Structure formats: structure tokens, C-alpha cells
Amino acid sequence: MRLILALIISLAASPALAQPNSAAADAAVRAGFPTAPADWAPRLTADETMQQCSASHNSPAKDVAEAIRKREQATIVYPSDNNFMGDWQRGEKLAQSGYGLRFTDYPPRQANGGNCYACHQLTRAEVSYGTLGPSLSEYGKLRDFKPDAVKATYEKIYNSHAAFPCSTMPRFGANKVLTIEQIKDAVALLMSAESPVNTGK
Amino acid sequence: MRRLGLFAALAIALAPAAFAQDADTEKAIEKYRAMLKEDPWSNPGYLDVDRGEALWTTKAGPKNASFEQCDLGKGPGKVEGAFAELPRYFADADRVMDVETRLLWCRETLQGLSTADYVKRPHPAGGQPVKEIGAIAVYVASKSAGQKFAAKLDQPKEKDVVALGETLFYRRQGPFDFACATCHAEQGLRIRLQGLPQLAQKKEAAKVIGEWPAYRVSTTHVMTMQHRLLDCYWQMRLPELQMGSEASVALIAFLTKQADGGEISAPGLKR
Numbered sequence: 001m002r003l004i005l006a007l008i009i010s011l012a013a014s015p016a017l018a019q020p021n022s023a024a025a026d027a028a029v030r031a032g033f034p035t036a037p038a039d040w041a042p043r044l045t046a047d048e049t050m051q052q053c054s055a056s057h058n059s060p061a062k063d064v065a066e067a068i069r070k071r072e073q074a075t076i077v078y079p080s081d082n083n084f085m086g087d088w089q090r091g092e093k094l095a096q097s098g099y100g101l102r103f104t105d106y107p108p109r110q111a112n113g114g115n116c117y118a119c120h121q122l123t124r125a126e127v128s129y130g131t132l133g134p135s136l137s138e139y140g141k142l143r144d145f146k147p148d149a150v151k152a153t154y155e156k157i158y159n160s161h162a163a164f165p166c167s168t169m170p171r172f173g174a175n176k177v178l179t180i181e182q183i184k185d186a187v188a189l190l191m192s193a194e195s196p197v198n199t200g201k
Numbered sequence: 202m203r204r205l206g207l208f209a210a211l212a213i214a215l216a217p218a219a220f221a222q223d224a225d226t227e228k229a230i231e232k233y234r235a236m237l238k239e240d241p242w243s244n245p246g247y248l249d250v251d252r253g254e255a256l257w258t259t260k261a262g263p264k265n266a267s268f269e270q271c272d273l274g275k276g277p278g279k280v281e282g283a284f285a286e287l288p289r290y291f292a293d294a295d296r297v298m299d300v301e302t303r304l305l306w307c308r309e310t311l312q313g314l315s316t317a318d319y320v321k322r323p324h325p326a327g328g329q330p331v332k333e334i335g336a337i338a339v340y341v342a343s344k345s346a347g348q349k350f351a352a353k354l355d356q357p358k359e360k361d362v363v364a365l366g367e368t369l370f371y372r373r374q375g376p377f378d379f380a381c382a383t384c385h386a387e388q389g390l391r392i393r394l395q396g397l398p399q400l401a402q403k404k405e406a407a408k409v410i411g412e413w414p415a416y417r418v419s420t421t422h423v424m425t426m427q428h429r430l431l432d433c434y435w436q437m438r439l440p441e442l443q444m445g446s447e448a449s450v451a452l453i454a455f456l457t458k459q460a461d462g463g464e465i466s467a468p469g470l471k472r
Contacts, residue, residue: 022368024361024365024368025365025368025369025372028365028369028446028447028448028451029369029372029374029448031443031446031447031448032442032443032446032447032448032449033434033439033440033441033442033443033446033448034443034446035440035441035443036440037440040440043374043375043376043438043439043440044374044439044440045374046372046373046374050373050374050378053373053378054371054372054373054380057371057382057386058382101376101377101438102435102436102438103435103440103441104435117393118392118393119392128393128394129393130390130391130392130393130394130395131389131390131391132383132384132390132391132392132397168378168383170376170377170378170379171378175376175377175378176376177376177377
């Protein structure tokens, strides 16, 4: 109880929460990136979900969180054949690559990466992993490779906010960072029994 | 000489560190940092401190003037301790400025050289030396080394800029939905093996902000704070942050406020 009270007080005391995506910030961002090509304009604005996440420092109130969850769930496009598993070896390549969408990445020289290792532990073999996200070691094994978990994994990669409102993970599918086929490959890396994520290699 | 040779060997060994980023590399850099503490003058960033000092007194531009009449906030030509009180509001420009933005202002007003031209390519590519304003900035910053950050940032316009910087720090945008806070709001986290400072917390901000501008081993040049921010936004998949823009100054003002009381040790040494 005391913790909740302290949290409320600390949230109320933070000036950033009072005017999170104010007109001043919008104007400063527009002026601060003057070389942005016309089709990059959406990158300089925040959609409703991002505004709500920024405003709450990623801790939205319960009703806001529910609204975000619903809104983001609606963005998910599923594979037409309902097969969520691709190729784990292609998934591993994707997990290693941070290529794509930086202003030095145009014209594109290769497919965008998912850069999973920047934030997550996956295979044992790769020791250079980040800790911004939870460890995904033995991800499929821990879920008994269940079909429902395979689908849920696809959804989390496509749009993490459908499961965790204001997750810090990119909305890889909804923001068109990765294609449906690429997301299936990442699902296979996590959920296939042959994947080194689950064989402990 | 032996030290220089050792440095050269380390620089060669560490050059690919940006890509390899393995634990051995981090250990080697730690060793290198420890060596530098024994003799701080062996930091290659001091080459640009010297270059910046020379540029400060060199006449240039259509007005054939040096920076010697540049007012960094403590009066024309006063460099000692000026960096410790930046960013601040400057009445002549009617805006808050960080050190680099102020130097661009002096370059334009004193020397008659165009800021608009300079900011088209303001930062060096990997392996290239820091550009002219960056060299002067690291010289100016080094003249506050050992002092504590004491930017007041208490005037109404300064407070507005700090508030804007805080808003931008937490603002999520771009195709990855990243904010500065995505990587810098929690303690002890890392990208791959690279540790991330928790800049949302004053104690940790006070430890690291004072190291900038810093010599970067992986790119073998001095990197300024304006350049550092551009590089973060590049990774965040945003366009090029313009040097001297209101947004850039606001973030630097917010970070400096977070680092209030922290000791300045520029030029620092970074991966």
C-alpha cells in the first residue's frame, strides 16, 4: 500500500508527465530533423499508443492499458495458411542482424534484421547478448512447444503491445520492420524443438 | 615513446571493437582506462584539446577574426570554468545554448562563417579527426576538468528547455518505437555486451555526462555530445539530428541538469 502511494506521489511529481507530447515537443522534433525525407514524416510523430506510453513512462493506467491492448491486437495480420513456424536457421540470422531503417541503410543492401540479441539471450552459443529484454533461452521447451504458445509468440513479435501494453520492444510486424515470413522464422528460432534455443546449444 | 607504441598497438587491437564487442575487448579497454588514470595525458583526446586551443586563437573567415572575443557566458575570451556552467541562456542570441551551439554562434558572428553550411556535415566519419567546432569544444571542456557541473538552468527560458529535454528523453517514436529512456531508464542493462548508463537517475548521470566530449577507441576520434546524440537517434531509426537545434540543446540541458554536481573529466575515454 505504501509502495502504491509512493508510486502515485512520484508519478504526480514528475514534470514530464504533465506535458508529454506537447506542441512544443512536436515542433522541436520537426525542426530538429530538417533533413528527413518526406516519407519519413511519420517517424517524427508518435501515434496514440506511443503518446500514452511516453506520457506514463510505460506504466499506463489499467483502462489505458486495456485500450492499448485492444488497439494493437487489431493490427496483427496472420499468415494466410495459419502456419506460424518458419525456418529457425533463417531466424537465427535475423536475430543476429541489426541492419535496416537507419539513415545510412538506404538504398537497402539487405533485408532488415530483428536484432533480437541486442536485448535478449537466445542460444547458448551466442554470448554477446543484451539484457534490456528477458532471457529467451529454452523459450519453446518451457512452453511445451504448445500450438497456442506458437501463435502467441507470433503475436508478441508482430505487436508486443497486444500482450504487454507499453512493452519497450518494437512492433516488428505492425511497424513493417519485418515481413510475415521473417516473423515466422523468428518464431521457429524460439519455438522449434530443433532450434538451439531449445536444444541448449 | 614506449607508451605511444603501446597505445598504437591497443588502438589497432581495439579498432574492430564496435563490431566484435566481446568481453575480452571490454577487459582490454578497462586495462587501457586504468593505464590512462596513471598518466591522464596519454589520452589521445588531448591532441584535439591542443588543436582546439590553436583554433581558438587562429584568425579565420571573411571577418578575419579568432574566437578570442567569444563569450561563453563568463565574459568575452573567458574559457576557464565556462563549460561547467553550460548550457545557459544567452541574451544576445535570445536562446539557451550548449557549448557547441555557442561556438557555432561565435564562429558566425565573429568570423562571419555560415552555421547553415557547417551543420550540413558537422561530425567526423570513423577514423577521421573531430571537426573544428568539436576540437574547440573539447578544449573548452578540458578547461573545466576537475570542476563540478554547476549550470544553474533556473531562468524561465532555461527551465522550459530542460522540461522539453525531459519530454524528448521519454518520447517514443520512429519505426522501433524507441525513446532515449528505452535504453537509459534502468540500471545495469546492456545492448549486446555494451553497458548502458541509467541517465534517468541523477547519480549515474553525474558519473558519465562529465566524460564528454570523449575520445572513442572504436572510432579513433573525439566524439562530442552533439555527435553522441545524433548517433543515438541514428540507432533509433530517426533522421539526422541537426547540430545546434532546439531539440539537441534541450536534451543536453536535461542531461546536464541530471548530472548536476558531477565532476567534469573531459576528455573522457569511451569504447
